[in-house]
Amino acid sequence: MIQNERASYAEKHENSLGRRIPEPPSRTRTPFARDRDRIIHATAFRRLKEKTQVFVAHEGDTYRTRLTHSLEVAQIARSLAHALRLDDDLAETIALAHDLGHPPFSHAGEDELSELMADYGGFDHNVQSFRVVTELELRYPAFAGLNLSWETVEGVVKHNGPVLHHLDEPAWAKVAEYHTGGAMNWDLRLGTFASLEAQCAAIADDIAYNNHDVDDGVQAGLFTLNDLAEIPLIGPAIAAARADYPSIDDRMLRLEAVRRMIGVMVDDVLQETEHRLKSHRIETPEDVRLAPETLVQFSAGMMQELSVLRRFLFERMYRHYRVNRTRSQARRVLAQLFNLAMAEPEVLPPEWQKAAMTQDRTARARAVCDYIAGMTDRYAIEVHRKLFSLDLALDL
Template identity: 50%
Template sequence: MRAKYAANPDRSRGRLVSEEESHFRSCFQRDRDRIIHASAFRRLKHKTQVFVEHEGDYFRTRLTHSIEVAQVARTIAGALGLNSDLTEAVALAHDLGHTPFGHTGEDALSDLMAPFGGFDHNAQAIRIVTSLERHYAEFDGLNLTWETLEGIAKHNGPVTAPIPWALADYNLRHDLELHTYASAEAQVAALADDIAYNNHDLHDGLRAGLFATDELAQLPLLGRCFSEVDESYPGLEPYRRQHEALRRFFGLLVEDVIAVSRGNLARLDPPDVDDIRTAGRPMIRFSDTVWRDLREVRAFLFDRMYRAPMVVKMRSEVTAVVQDLFPLFMARSELLPEQWRRDVESANDKTGLARIVCDYIAGMTDRFALQEHARLCGGKPVPERGTPPHG
């Protein structure tokens, strides 16, 4: 049964461009489907979070991560009586704005764009779904509902000054009430993101040999999970042992969020979704104890995985790729594909050009960025499998 404070598709605030609604899909279902069919969503297959895409087929990509986030989000939303379609739409879209090479690429673009209004991946996701996807006859972007756009923009909480340029630009046309919290559905998507990446970064770090299973067994939360597995399955083969323990860790986080959030919602007893937005605090949360222990797990990953020598070396190499491509396209915009050159013709100044170049580079996959760098700058070649952005 859907809760009274769940987002109701029949009461949606609508789309920027009015459309006739579907007879057999709710507006939030249509949003989800449009996101899945978007070019930017397909490109997530070749964008990574920690490792570069060509380093191994086993490691998670932004696409597999987004699917995992959506699965967790639907589970939590269902348990809390929320709208699972809206939750899934926000979860699937939350990483659309990420650059090639994960946060390393974002950091490089942020530095390069500092004189031109900056760069933020959440704001870039809004730019993609409201402008850069250009497939429909009547509008640019995907023309998503206000609720889905709000969830993408604010799933990590209210957006305060300085508001990223791409988000501020759209908000002038379509007020997303950036000063408030998002719906409970969007808040669920944010916590599902935390759960998914904490779990799969441990998997990927083990796979890469950056740390050992016994080291994980010494961490809070995980120690308990390994003990339960050892008690139930003594002598279990190592790979199955680590998988069983991480599966329990995953479940522990989901169950904690559901229990704590149920309590928060029961105490607030909001009559509708707007009371979630104006509550002044997030309703969907971990318990204080689990959040404290999870910070220790994250500190371990930061030290042993995100700052591992092989990862630091990779970060330096791919940062150079972005730093080489950006000024090259700024100086020689004729190197951009034809559809991007048409946008350059309408750019009024250097800032306008920089934003076009930024959009182009941000949309690249890991592999395509490396291929373009090799072709244009003499960088290290990679196997031919890349695809251009927004094509």
């Protein structure tokens, strides 16, 4: 049943803890809707259109990219939040921002940058997303970053749960500045859970990627619908769609089965979340933050079925030799770009040279890493060709 009145445990925009740099309120938008608009207009958000989800962006125009993935996550997060009577603007906003820090070439890119930065403070895409919205995105004369509401920033950094256990990791040093008594004097309460809206964004991420990876994997020919017949969740969805539409073709069958699987997963989350809210007697946003566990979650049965599906995708998709070849090539591209820029920072664009032209190798590495992490797949490949192909020397 569709509900419109907000639940007592929903975030209330009128009670927002505000922005780190105070600003006059918008005349036409709530603080969370304003945050959403700032994210959509951000350069980092536009670049997601050509950042890999699984397949490199130039491999085909029907596969998901980080942008289409983020939009699908936002749609699911908003639907969950609406059904749970939460602030759907906040859930959508956090979902749109959750992957802003992903480097080119997906997890291959993150793995490579993590290794390259091991001696210089590390790299973590969640922290990079946080840094994008708090300092790296430069669009406003009054402040660095997007100056988002406290609840949005909290959701970006904590949507997967408390992060205190990460603060000893070098890559999380910047986040630690936003803990109690930190340099930023803006306590994000890193030891508590984030809002239910943030938790909706986190579970929507799981729902979206499990479903669209099935869709993309079949389209790419890495496995077939018949291969999925005995796999939980998708197998029953395929069988039910075939029973309802005996003459359905494979393309429409794939789309219908994925649609149904999303519905099953969403229904499971809503039922399990309602159970947890009642069992923990959640009444306020503060109850949510102090709860003993994540509240927006799959049931135990769904988790078991998902583990089988994920194992299938890992074996048949994420480690398929064609994907492995792309991962290998992508890591070499980033490693060569990084090492060249560290040795010769003068090859960087002027806006990056100032930060990189320093004898402090850690500071130089961070500038080089930020430059590379912001690249799209296509741009990384093009810059690599220009820097390492003698045939293109005259085009530099």
